[in-house]
Amino acid sequence: MIEIRELGRYVGEAVDLGGWVETKRGHGKVAFVVLRDGTGSVQCVLVKKQVDPATWDAFESLTQESVVLVTGEVRADERAPGGFEIGVSSLKVAGLAAEYPIQPKEHGVDFLLDHRHLWLRSSLQRAGLMVRAEVEQAVHDFFYGRGFVRIDTPILTGAIGEHAGTLFETDYFGERAFLAQTGQLYVEAACPAFRKVYCFGPTFRAEKSKTRRHLTEFWMVEPEVAFADSDDNMRLQEDFVSYLVERALENCREELALLERDTSRLEHVRPPFPRISYTDAIGRLKAVGSEIEWGSDLGAADEQILTESYDLPLFVYNYPKQAKAFYMKENPDDPRTVLCDDLLAPEGYGEIIGGSQREDDLDRLRERIREEELPEAAYSWYLDLRRYGTFPHSGFGLGVERTVAWITGRRHIRELIPFPRLMNRLFP
């Protein structure tokens, strides 16, 4: 049996194919079956006079998504989508499908998510997930190429991270445990061992967010680099994001075309990305009439205004201390702020990266933990990293689904993960 993607090598030859019926069309004495085998689709043509009665009967019994085994000749034909079709000599039903719920027509979101296990087969979903797979592979290739060591961080953790209210709690042999909402503290621990490291895995946030930018389970890439300051960090981010876009453009041309993505908006994505400090951003927002005050975090509308004037991702750096996490390093030039950055994707896709230089001073870090009223005992091992050979270091987290949503131009990130976990959705 061969795969549909390699049909071009077999023109004029008889081949065996196996796959799922996308649609069939009968015309009395000639009939068409569009077959999908996971590597592509091809139209199979049956002429009643030229096939045996068993094959014709098999065709007539076919339902959408039934599995068939087809033998036939590969022909180049301009009338066929893709340029090739199969002149069928024999067709067998291997698995007759019950009436298939998803039709080639518009469906509602709720219905499609209820049938996510079947929706995966649809062409736009396949295209989006193919781009995701390419981007994920590119993540590993990028870091491998730069000498980073992959560190797999735990998913079951004690009380660490940022805010206990957004953690999923579970029972761990009678003890309280939480699903990780970041691997950062662990990759920081791995820095003295490997210098440049990254983790890549699922992240869990129990936020009650119902927007197209949020999932309760999403995948995040978190590099951490010893001796890197905040500027180094931003340079790594723009190199990294540019590489991910480049790889998608290089290897997912067909998928992006199917998704009707305007790739001209991606082709110029390369370093350097524009940068604006938080303080300058506030000034600019006030100049256009926003009522935002220095000290509060940027809202979605503010981000929209800032990114509108750029066709590249935009860095907003050095936010006020009170708007950011305890582990970020104080800015020596303006102690009201911390050395950090958010990377905002263009076209309204929002924040795809949050990064910072980490506080490496033991006393200041301990002070910040107390200010935030975090359980100090749970962080004692993290403070050890400052006791036993502290060092300047920086890192960031990139959200895979948001990044892929931007690259593919899909509106909602739930389509860019095979089985999305949302506030009200744990199945399928």
Place this chain on the structure above:
RNA sequence: UCCGGGGUAGCUCAGUCGGUUAGAGCAUCUGACUGUUAAUCAGAGGGUCGUGGGUUCGAGUCCCACCCCCGGAGCCA
């Protein structure tokens, strides 16, 4: 949690001012057709109008409560 929109056939939706037996397209089934591209044509079957209560001679339609879904805000990647 707050704000807005919604729930009618398997699916996507229409349903006027409260008024006879609740409609269409697609899907399914039957039939016709030798080149279709979400094929077309003819016919058939298919309904607890989200749930509960109320107003009324009469409720899919009006009122109240609740449930569920979608989008947005906040929070974040």
